[in-house]
Amino acid sequence: MSNFKGIQKARDRIVKYIKHTPLHHSTYFSQRSGHDIYLKLENLQNTGAFKIRGAANYILQINSSTGKKGVITASSGNHGKAVAFIASHVGYPAKVVVPTDASLSKVEAVKNYGAKIIYWGKASKERIEKAKKLSKEEKLTFIHSFNHPWIIEGQGTVGLEIIKDLPDVETVLVPVGGGGLISGIALAIKENNPKVKIYGVEPFGGNSMYFSLQAGKPTELKNINTIADGLRSSQPGDLTFALVKKYVDNIILVSDAEIKIALKTLLTKEKLLAEPSGVVTLAAFLAGKVPSKNERVVAVISGGNVDAEIIKRLL
Amino acid sequence: MSNFKGIQKARDRIVKYIKHTPLHHSTYFSQRSGHDIYLKLENLQNTGAFKIRGAANYILQINSSTGKKGVITASSGNHGKAVAFIASHVGYPAKVVVPTDASLSKVEAVKNYGAKIIYWGKASKERIEKAKKLSKEEKLTFIHSFNHPWIIEGQGTVGLEIIKDLPDVETVLVPVGGGGLISGIALAIKENNPKVKIYGVEPFGGNSMYFSLQAGKPTELKNINTIADGLRSSQPGDLTFALVKKYVDNIILVSDAEIKIALKTLLTKEKLLAEPSGVVTLAAFLAGKVPSKNERVVAVISGGNVDAEIIKRLL
Numbered sequence: 001m002s003n004f005k006g007i008q009k010a011r012d013r014i015v016k017y018i019k020h021t022p023l024h025h026s027t028y029f030s031q032r033s034g035h036d037i038y039l040k041l042e043n044l045q046n047t048g049a050f051k052i053r054g055a056a057n058y059i060l061q062i063n064s065s066t067g068k069k070g071v072i073t074a075s076s077g078n079h080g081k082a083v084a085f086i087a088s089h090v091g092y093p094a095k096v097v098v099p100t101d102a103s104l105s106k107v108e109a110v111k112n113y114g115a116k117i118i119y120w121g122k123a124s125k126e127r128i129e130k131a132k133k134l135s136k137e138e139k140l141t142f143i144h145s146f147n148h149p150w151i152i153e154g155q156g157t158v159g160l161e162i163i164k165d166l167p168d169v170e171t172v173l174v175p176v177g178g179g180g181l182i183s184g185i186a187l188a189i190k191e192n193n194p195k196v197k198i199y200g201v202e203p204f205g206g207n208s209m210y211f212s213l214q215a216g217k218p219t220e221l222k223n224i225n226t227i228a229d230g231l232r233s234s235q236p237g238d239l240t241f242a243l244v245k246k247y248v249d250n251i252i253l254v255s256d257a258e259i260k261i262a263l264k265t266l267l268t269k270e271k272l273l274a275e276p277s278g279v280v281t282l283a284a285f286l287a288g289k290v291p292s293k294n295e296r297v298v299a300v301i302s303g304g305n306v307d308a309e310i311i312k313r314l315l
Numbered sequence: 316m317s318n319f320k321g322i323q324k325a326r327d328r329i330v331k332y333i334k335h336t337p338l339h340h341s342t343y344f345s346q347r348s349g350h351d352i353y354l355k356l357e358n359l360q361n362t363g364a365f366k367i368r369g370a371a372n373y374i375l376q377i378n379s380s381t382g383k384k385g386v387i388t389a390s391s392g393n394h395g396k397a398v399a400f401i402a403s404h405v406g407y408p409a410k411v412v413v414p415t416d417a418s419l420s421k422v423e424a425v426k427n428y429g430a431k432i433i434y435w436g437k438a439s440k441e442r443i444e445k446a447k448k449l450s451k452e453e454k455l456t457f458i459h460s461f462n463h464p465w466i467i468e469g470q471g472t473v474g475l476e477i478i479k480d481l482p483d484v485e486t487v488l489v490p491v492g493g494g495g496l497i498s499g500i501a502l503a504i505k506e507n508n509p510k511v512k513i514y515g516v517e518p519f520g521g522n523s524m525y526f527s528l529q530a531g532k533p534t535e536l537k538n539i540n541t542i543a544d545g546l547r548s549s550q551p552g553d554l555t556f557a558l559v560k561k562y563v564d565n566i567i568l569v570s571d572a573e574i575k576i577a578l579k580t581l582l583t584k585e586k587l588l589a590e591p592s593g594v595v596t597l598a599a600f601l602a603g604k605v606p607s608k609n610e611r612v613v614a615v616i617s618g619g620n621v622d623a624e625i626i627k628r629l630l
Contacts, residue, residue, distance in 0.1 A: 022337040024359060043586045044339060264623075271358045271619030273586040304586030308579075308630045315623045 002149040002243065004191040007156035007184065014056040014154060017086060021045050023165040023298065028269040033285040035297045038166055040158065043274045043304025047085050048078070049230075050158055050181055050302050051145075055082035057154030058143050059090060067092040072140040074127035076102050077230055078303050079145035084115035095140065097131045099123075105307050124234060146180030147237025155181045159188025162298050169196055170295040173281040175302045176200035176209045176251065178233040179240030185300070186247035199290070200244065200251045201280040203228045203259065209236050209244060210251040217241070227256045230277030230303060252290065258283040264314050266301070275306040317464040317558065319506040322471035322499065329371040329469060332401060336360050338480040338613065343584040348600040349608045353481055355473065358589045358619030362400050363393070364545075365473055365496055365617050366460075370397035372469030373458050374405060382407040387455040389442035391417050392545055393618050394460040399430035410455065412446045414438075420622050439549060461495030462552025470496045474503025477613050484511055485610040488596040490617045491515035491524045491566065493548040494555030500615070501562035514605070515559065515566045516595040518543045518574065524551050524559060525566040532556070542571045545592030545618060567605065573598040579629050581616070590621040 021041045029037040042050040059071060070093040073083045080096040087094035094115040098107060099122045107117055120130040128144075135142035144151060158181065162169060172189060174182040179200075186198045202210055205226035212219045212235070220235045236244065259276050262283035266272050281299035284290050290297070336356045344352040357365040374386060385408040388398045395411040402409035409430040413422060414437045422432055435445040443459075450457035459466060473496065477484060487504060489497040494515075501513045517525055520541035527534045527550070535550045551559065574591050577598035581587050596614035599605050605612070 019340070022339070024337070025334070027361060046342060048586060267588055267626075268623055271363060271588040273582055273588060308583055311582075312627055312630045315627045 002152040002156070002183070002187055002239070004187065006149065006153040007160060007188050010053070010057040010153040011157045011160055013060050014053060014157065017046065017056045017089065018053055018157070019045055020161055023162065024270070026270055028265070029282060029285055029299070033290065034293045035285070035290065035295050037285065038296070038298045039270070039272070040162060040298050040300045041272065042158065042300065042302050043272060043278055047081050048303055048305040049082070050155060051078040051082035052085060053157050054151035054154030054180060055079065055143065056086045058148065058150040059083070059086045059092065061150055062141050066141060070094065070138065070140040071143055072097070072131050072135050073143045073145065074124065074131040075145050077106055078305060080115070081106070081109050081113070083143055084110045084113035087115065088113045095134065097127045099127060103307065124232070144237070146178030146233070147239050149239065151180050152184045152187070152239065152243065154184065156184025156188040158300065159185040163189060163192050166296065166298060168296060169298050171197040171199065171297045172300070173199045173201055173284060173290065173297065174300045175231060175277055175280045176202045177231040177277065179209055179236045179244050181300070181302060182248060183240045183243035187243060190247045197249045198247060200248050201284045202251055202253055203231055203280060204253050204255050206231045206233070207253055208233055210253060212236050212241055213245065213251065227259055228277040228280060230275060231280070252284045254280050254283040254287060254289070258287045260314050262286055267311070272301070273306065273311070274301045274304050278302045278304060317467040317471070317498070317502055317554070319502060321464065321468040322475060322503050325368070325372040325468040326472045326475055328375050329368060329472065332361065332371045332404065333368055333472070334360055335476050338477065339585070341585055343580070344597060344600055344614070348605065350600070350605070350610050350612045352600065353611070353613045354585070354587070355477060355613050355615045356587065357473065357615065357617050358587060358593055362396050363618055363620040364397070365470060366393040366397035367400060368472050369466035369469035369495060370394065370458065371401045373463065373465040374398070374401045374407065376465055377456050381456060385409065385453065385455040386458055387412070387446050387450050388458045388460065389439065389446040390460050392421055393620060395430070396421070396424050396428070396620070398458055399425045399428035402430065403428045410449065412442045414442060418622065439547070459552070461493030461548070462554050464554065466495050467499045467502070467554065467558065469499065471499025471503040473615065474500035478504060478507055481611065481613060483611060484613050486512040486514065486612045488514045488516055488599060488605065488612065488614045490546060490592055490595045490615065491517045492546040492592065494524055494551045494559050496615070496617060497563060498555045498558035502558060505562045512564045513562060515563050516599050517566055517568055518546055518595060519568050519570050521546045521548070522568055523548055525568060527551050527556055528560065528566065542574055543592040543595060545590060546595065567599045569595050569598040569602060569604070573602045575629050577601055582626070587616070588621065588626070589616045589619050593617045593619060
């Protein structure tokens with residue numbers, strides 16, 4: 001199981017590969033919301049997203065003879081890029097299973113770090129099965145994108161940085177896909193100070209954590225349809241579900257229209273580019289869905305990898 | 316005259332109104348250039364540009380009975396916005412003289428801070444004369460956008476932050492318009508360590524500092540034509556010219572095409588939005604115009620105020 005000590009050890013382990021990202025006070029979002037809002041800028045993280053924290057924490061714990069046989073993951077986006085990046089830095093071969101309709105730009109980013117691309121299926125479930133099968137056949141280490149203690153502890157280092165930079169934080173908002181990021185952050189922050197409130201934010205069209213919490217167990221979403229491509233996970237893991245159930249105060253749901261406005265507002269008012277998944281926390285503020293007032297709030301901006309075409313359409 | 320002590324005092328004076336902006340290590344620009352490149356993110360500064368530093372340092376030194384009569388400046392952009400912002404915070408009335416063809420979005424930003432807009436002429440020279448005339452008639456304090464010791468010392472606080480965050484910096488690149496920013500930064504950094512190299516960067520179509528240095532004195536450019544609207548100053552001031560002559564190692568010139576590529580690259584690779592004037596330093600790197608290799612270099616990104624339409628056209 002993940003724990004606070006594990007997050008502290010993760011921080012020391014991955015320090016060479018990651019940035020301690022800025023916590024940027026946003027005048028604009030503070031004025032709009034009536035809160036005092038700080039943005040945790042993981043869009044400025046190496047590889048453009050928080051995923052490198054978990055990937056580094058996992059890969060650096062594989063013993064080197066195993067690692068040299070190779071690592072494999074299933075991801076169409078930021079996790080695949082992160083695994084490829086870290087594997088290339090430590091000299092392990094990497095394979096990434098991507099959907100047959102993967103966007104060229106994301107595939108290119110993974111290829112640029114020297115990983116091998118395997119096109120397979122469209123649903124994340126099919127790809128995970130394929131990656132696990134190959135991992136057995138070829139003795140590669142399979143690296144899940146969220147449901148593993150080392151991944152969760154790696155992502156939790158975001159929480160340690162928030163506590164360090166804003167010790168009197170009162171509320172933290174975190175985007176939720178499979179739940180790795182919010183599990184790690186909630187664990188780090190609540191074990192330090194249980195009074196801090198943690199809210200997850202999901203898109204209406206990809207609300208698997210909300211749906212699972214209602215059902216009382218990890219439950220598969222049949223239909224997923226959201227612009228937030230990093231949050232299209234169809235089901236939380238057992239580990240991330242348990243941590244969210246234990247530590248997270250509430251899940252807020254936002255629409256694609258709200259996400260688009262948040263992305264444009266962040267860009268024009270705060271001069272920061274984020275991907276749709278990265279701004280669901282800001283969408284929650286702009287839509288007036290964050291309870292209470294006048295609190296010191298951190299909104300995690302989880303990543304910034306978005307195609308120029310999408311930005312162009314939103315402006 | 317401006318001096319190092321004055322910059323230190325400016326820092327203490329303006330601390331409530333400004334951000335100590337992040338110094339962001341850029342993996343992408345480092346790999347592209349062969350240098351180790353840090354971006355000084357004044358695009359994330361309050362009001363979206365460094366100008367607030369000088370404006371605050373000036374306005375906070377006016378005695379309050381004089382201040383209450385009002386302040387006036389001539390600016391079509393970031394300096395006007397900064398003066399309006401600080402004046403509104405300390406409760407002084409403000410007037411800003413803008414060109415008759417000023418962009419609506421920039422005028423709106425100034426108005427939003429409660430300043431009164433006066434449309435006058437097209438050239439900066441005409442506007443400055445008009446503002447000075449009104450300042451005499453209406454007993455308003457005229458605040459020049461660059462050629463004053465308090466303005467220069469205010470902008471110099473950028474230099475103090477660079478020294479603090481990267482004590483072993485070897486080279487600093489700074490955009491040059493009227494020369495207020497580079498004068499302050501060069502003074503702060505060279506008086507601390509004369510070995511650090513300071514390069515100014517100007518657009519070919521607005522190279523008044525380069526032209527004046529060649530001529531040996533502040534000299535007026537007759538034709539100005541560049542996308543970098545914050546660097547369209549037709550002539551350096553006597554104070555800024557003297558400081559640049561004394562402290563700056565060289566001026567690098569870049570084209571509008573190079574500026575456009577730099578803006579797009581910063582946005583897509585580093586997830587940061589800057590205005591054309593703000594990225595001339597990056598244009599110099601991408602064009603291979605920065606001498607030597609393997610140095611710790613700071614590129615100042617001076618501001619981020621750019622219309623959505625311009626971003627759209629560049630993507």
